[in-house]
Amino acid sequence: MTDTPTRTEPADWATDQEVRWCPGCGDYSILTAMRMLMPELEVDREKTVFISGIGCAARFPYYMNTYGMHGIHGRAPAIATGLAMARPDLDIWVIGGDGDMMSIGGNHLIHALRRNVNLKILLFNNMIYGLTKGQFSPTSEVGKVTKSSPMGSLDAPFNPVSVALGAEASFVARTHDMDRQHMMEMFRRAHEHKGASIVEVFQNCNVFNDGAFEEITKKQNRDGNLISLEQGKPIQFGADGEFGVVVENGAAKIVAVADVGEAALLVHDETKADPSTAFMLSRLSRGPFEPTPIGVFRAIERIEYATSSTAQLAMAQNDKGSGDLSTLLRSRGTWQV
Amino acid sequence: MTDTAPRELPLQELAEVIIRFAGDSGDGMQLTGDQFTSISAALGNDLATLPEFPAEIRAPQGTLAGVSAFQVRISDFAITTPGDAPTVLVAMNPAALKAQLKNLVQGGAIIVNTDAFNERNLEKAGYESNPLEDGTLDGYRSYPVPMSQITRDAVAEHGVKPRDAERSKNFFALGLISWMYTRPIEPTMEFINTKFHGKELVIKANEAAFHAGYNFGETAELFESHYEIKPADLPSGEYTNVNGNTALAWGCAAAGQLARLPIFLGSYPITPASDILHDLSELKHFGIRTFQAEDEIAAVASAVGAAFGGALSFTTTSGPGVALKGEGMGLAVSLELPLIVIDIQRGGPSTGLPTKPEQADLMMAMYGRHSESPMPIIAPRSPADCFNVAIEACRIALRYRTPVMLLSDGYLATSSEPWLLPDIDSLPDIGVDFHTGFNGTNEDGEGIFLPYLRDPETLARPWAIPGTPDLMHRIGGIEKEDGTGNISYDPENHQKMVDLRAAKIEAVDVPDVEVAGDMDADFCMLGWGSTWGAIDAAVERLQQAGKKAAHVHLTHLNPLPKNLEEVLSKFETVICPEMNAGQLVNLIRAKYLLDIKPVNKMNGVPFTTAEIESAALKAMEAS
Numbered sequence: 001m002t003d004t005p006t007r008t009e010p011a012d013w014a015t016d017q018e019v020r021w022c023p024g025c026g027d028y029s030i031l032t033a034m035r036m037l038m039p040e041l042e043v044d045r046e047k048t049v050f051i052s053g054i055g056c057a058a059r060f061p062y063y064m065n066t067y068g069m070h071g072i073h074g075r076a077p078a079i080a081t082g083l084a085m086a087r088p089d090l091d092i093w094v095i096g097g098d099g100d101m102m103s104i105g106g107n108h109l110i111h112a113l114r115r116n117v118n119l120k121i122l123l124f125n126n127m128i129y130g131l132t133k134g135q136f137s138p139t140s141e142v143g144k145v146t147k148s149s150p151m152g153s154l155d156a157p158f159n160p161v162s163v164a165l166g167a168e169a170s171f172v173a174r175t176h177d178m179d180r181q182h183m184m185e186m187f188r189r190a191h192e193h194k195g196a197s198i199v200e201v202f203q204n205c206n207v208f209n210d211g212a213f214e215e216i217t218k219k220q221n222r223d224g225n226l227i228s229l230e231q232g233k234p235i236q237f238g239a240d241g242e243f244g245v246v247v248e249n250g251a252a253k254i255v256a257v258a259d260v261g262e263a264a265l266l267v268h269d270e271t272k273a274d275p276s277t278a279f280m281l282s283r284l285s286r287g288p289f290e291p292t293p294i295g296v297f298r299a300i301e302r303i304e305y306a307t308s309s310t311a312q313l314a315m316a317q318n319d320k321g322s323g324d325l326s327t328l329l330r331s332r333g334t335w336q337v
Numbered sequence: 338m339t340d341t342a343p344r345e346l347p348l349q350e351l352a353e354v355i356i357r358f359a360g361d362s363g364d365g366m367q368l369t370g371d372q373f374t375s376i377s378a379a380l381g382n383d384l385a386t387l388p389e390f391p392a393e394i395r396a397p398q399g400t401l402a403g404v405s406a407f408q409v410r411i412s413d414f415a416i417t418t419p420g421d422a423p424t425v426l427v428a429m430n431p432a433a434l435k436a437q438l439k440n441l442v443q444g445g446a447i448i449v450n451t452d453a454f455n456e457r458n459l460e461k462a463g464y465e466s467n468p469l470e471d472g473t474l475d476g477y478r479s480y481p482v483p484m485s486q487i488t489r490d491a492v493a494e495h496g497v498k499p500r501d502a503e504r505s506k507n508f509f510a511l512g513l514i515s516w517m518y519t520r521p522i523e524p525t526m527e528f529i530n531t532k533f534h535g536k537e538l539v540i541k542a543n544e545a546a547f548h549a550g551y552n553f554g555e556t557a558e559l560f561e562s563h564y565e566i567k568p569a570d571l572p573s574g575e576y577t578n579v580n581g582n583t584a585l586a587w588g589c590a591a592a593g594q595l596a597r598l599p600i601f602l603g604s605y606p607i608t609p610a611s612d613i614l615h616d617l618s619e620l621k622h623f624g625i626r627t628f629q630a631e632d633e634i635a636a637v638a639s640a641v642g643a644a645f646g647g648a649l650s651f652t653t654t655s656g657p658g659v660a661l662k663g664e665g666m667g668l669a670v671s672l673e674l675p676l677i678v679i680d681i682q683r684g685g686p687s688t689g690l691p692t693k694p695e696q697a698d699l700m701m702a703m704y705g706r707h708s709e710s711p712m713p714i715i716a717p718r719s720p721a722d723c724f725n726v727a728i729e730a731c732r733i734a735l736r737y738r739t740p741v742m743l744l745s746d747g748y749l750a751t752s753s754e755p756w757l758l759p760d761i762d763s764l765p766d767i768g769v770d771f772h773t774g775f776n777g778t779n780e781d782g783e784g785i786f787l788p789y790l791r792d793p794e795t796l797a798r799p800w801a802i803p804g805t806p807d808l809m810h811r812i813g814g815i816e817k818e819d820g821t822g823n824i825s826y827d828p829e830n831h832q833k834m835v836d837l838r839a840a841k842i843e844a845v846d847v848p849d850v851e852v853a854g855d856m857d858a859d860f861c862m863l864g865w866g867s868t869w870g871a872i873d874a875a876v877e878r879l880q881q882a883g884k885k886a887a888h889v890h891l892t893h894l895n896p897l898p899k900n901l902e903e904v905l906s907k908f909e910t911v912i913c914p915e916m917n918a919g920q921l922v923n924l925i926r927a928k929y930l931l932d933i934k935p936v937n938k939m940n941g942v943p944f945t946t947a948e949i950e951s952a953a954l955k956a957m958e959a960s
Binding site: 051087090 | 579634643668802809813
């Protein structure tokens with residue numbers, strides 16, 4: 001089992017299937033980041049599995065030359081949990097959109113996170129239903145006008161990072177489709193993490209919700225509106241780092257560094273056992289139109305689910321010996337006729 | 338205890354007795370019945386049990402809704418049912434008497450705890466006067482016993498508080514019945530010591546109560562005789578007493594070994610299927626992984642994921658859960674992966690009757706998924722048969738790479754019977770090989786893997802699991818091209834795939850049905866699942882009355898046995914008793930255009946032999 005994985009190139013991770021996302025879709029850049037990252041991770045293709053549900057994002061497994069399953073709507077985290085338990089030796093990625101993971105599959109997502117199953121979950125959030133042609137999604141803003149909400153959506157949106165932290169996920173990060181290096185870094189971190197990791201990827205749907213993240217992800221807007229979280233560093237942003245984040249009255253707040261002094265800024269600690277500070281950071285932005293944190297919100301060590309399950313099997317075998325059918329059938333007493 | 342000298346009472350031999358223990362749901366009636374069953378099994382009697390409990394854990398005390406009962410039939414001959422009506426009723430309170438008296442045979446014996454017949458309990462049970470005194474029990478042999486008082490007196494010397502003392506009264510009843518039917522004392526003493534290990538006071542109290550009951554029978558001048566039921570003439574060998582859910586769990590564990598595969602169970606607790614989850618969770622040393630999922634959907638989805646990874650995968654549930662698993666099962670049909678879905682059927686629709694059996698999920702098993710989504714269906718006929726049927730379900734799932742539906746029900750789940758243990762070496766090898774090499778070539782002559790290239794004999798696709806070098810492939814619920822498995826919306830391909838999935842299931846190798854009873858009869862009863870015992874017993878009664886009757890019982894419901902049409906066509910009249918509104922009848926009529934007649938019952942209680950016998954006589958007269 002100590003075989004060094006075969007050296008690969010990004011092209012080795014591509015399949016012969018034609019990629020069928022709309023031209024200009026943000027999914028392309030995520031796929032490219034993933035294919036470029038894989039050789040760097042030094043993993044075997046046959047040990048890698050992509051599991052997805054339904055939606056545009058869920059076509060992802062067909063484009064990766066690994067094992068893969070395109071499942072049913074919302075159930076990818078549950079399918080992957082079964083696979084991860086049966087096969088703790090595999091490297092399993094779960095791919096889904098905001099409808100798949102936050103709406104129809106919201107239950108499975110939070111339970112996979114709280115159990116800390118060894119899955120790398122990538123949530124492509126485009127704040128819209130793409131495959132069904134443009135209805136509002138559970139991450140769409142209130143008032144969103146779509147075909148199913150002609151007078152505006154009434155639903156308060158989910159913030160996926162807040163939801164994940166609420167479920168006490170052990171690894172939570174956010175990135176966006178306009179920055180390949182950052183995506184690769186977040187995916188790499190997710191891969192290194194033992195347990196459930198979730199990465200929210202802001203992803204542009206250029207057909208049904210074009211420009212949804214433009215105010216924060218466009219090159220000229222990034223300095224002012226993307227707050228890059230870096231471990232052990234004061235949380236600061238702006239072209240010259242002129243803005244920062246402090247905690248005041250139990251909430252994170254944006255301040256001008258000049259007003260409070262650098263020493264007053266919140267120093268980011270993703271390893272904090274208590275998720276409250278990370279949660280505060282997730283509430284800093286009301287949507288992708290004002291300064292929004294990206295990076296790793298939380299990365300803590302917590303016992304992984306399949307590992308615990310395997311340990312129980314070993315413990316049982318240690319106590320009772322390997323299962324013997326003949327003994328089992330006699331375990332409730334027998335008599336002779 | 339009394340100091341009266343034991344009397345010499347006549348010992349009468351009986352062929353069988355049907356006892357129903359009934360009390361409040363906190364009175365320990367299930368435990369009492371179980372223990373009486375165990376002692377009788379060890380004596381070599383044939384037996385069958387029928388537990389009956391309320392859906393609530395602790396229904397209001399003393400009320401009709403809170404009555405818990407356990408019926409056990411023991412005999413000196415082979416039996417297949419727990420009996421239509423008890424001949425002995427043990428009633429621990431007025432509610433138990435009121436709820437159960439109607440079931441007792443005329444002239445039957447009632448052993449009643451008179452201490453519980455106070456004004457308050459009578460009122461709770463809805464009695465306006467005391468049935469022990471107002472003639473309600475005329476026509477029965479009634480034995481009034483102050484069980485609570487004697488129990489309290491008997492345990493007092495051990496320092497048990499009066500409030501706790503009364504909790505031992507079920508052991509008083511067990512002691513009394515053990516005396517009546519000359520059961521040995523020792524096994525129950527051992528049972529008490531094991532069951533209540535570490536609770537010295539409880540052990541002492543229960544032992545004392547048991548002895549008090551036993552001695553009461555011997556010394557109180559209440560009973561005119563006691564009884565003996567000789568061992569039954571059963572095939573020789575080693576037996577254990579097993580209920581359907583445990584036999585199913587053991588069958589699953591066995592199948593894992595026979596297939597040399599690790600087992601994965603994805604399940605969500607639901608009555609009456611939860612015990613399978615409990616039993617398999619105890620078997621971690623068999624390498625069995627159980628996953629209590631967040632819901633029924635995750636349960637089936639996780640099992641599909643585990644099957645993709647090469648596990649022998651199960652999901653266990655009851656009807657409401659099957660409804661939720663429909664899409665997951667459809668995925669397994671499309672992915673063509675092995676999966677066993679176990680449905681312990683209960684009354685419906687919706688929550689229905691969680692603790693009562695029905696056989697009304699057959700159509701859901703057949704057609705309860707969208708589009709054309711065929712699955713093999715298989716049903717055990719008795720508690721012990723659940724073991725064999727679990728293995729057979731796995732064999733089909735593995736050989737044909739398909740989800741299989743196993744339909745048991747709440748009756749089989751909780752009732753028990755002696756089971757002649759199988760020779761483990763005689764169990765079938767159901768192992769299949771994972772696919773490990775290329776099975777095709779591309780235009781350049783290089784080896785490739787085609788995940789939907791089928792075995793020409795079984796039409797099963799290759800099962801290549803993650804981790805296998807070079808065979809990386811993607812499967813999914815979208816229609817795929819036969820052979821390559823690539824996404825395909827091509828109309829002709831879809832038609833081909835629909836036809837292939839149907840042909841694969843239709844060709845599952847299913848053994849021919851056999852005719853039981855009179856081969857040359859004009860009259861036949863067709864059954865499936867748990868009606869087997871009652872139909873079998875009814876055939877025997879008809880034969881004893883000089884009538885000819887045949888019995889055909891289906892284990893495989895999809896596909897149906899190849900000889901079924903021919904077999905059924907030979908009979909002039911075929912009736913089909915089932916605990917639904919005629920589901921198998923509809924399937925048979927639609928498939929073979931045979932006019933078989935429905936006999937239906939949906940009151941949450943299994944068919945009695947008498948009901949089937951009477952339906953048979955009526956059908957014979959009509960023809």
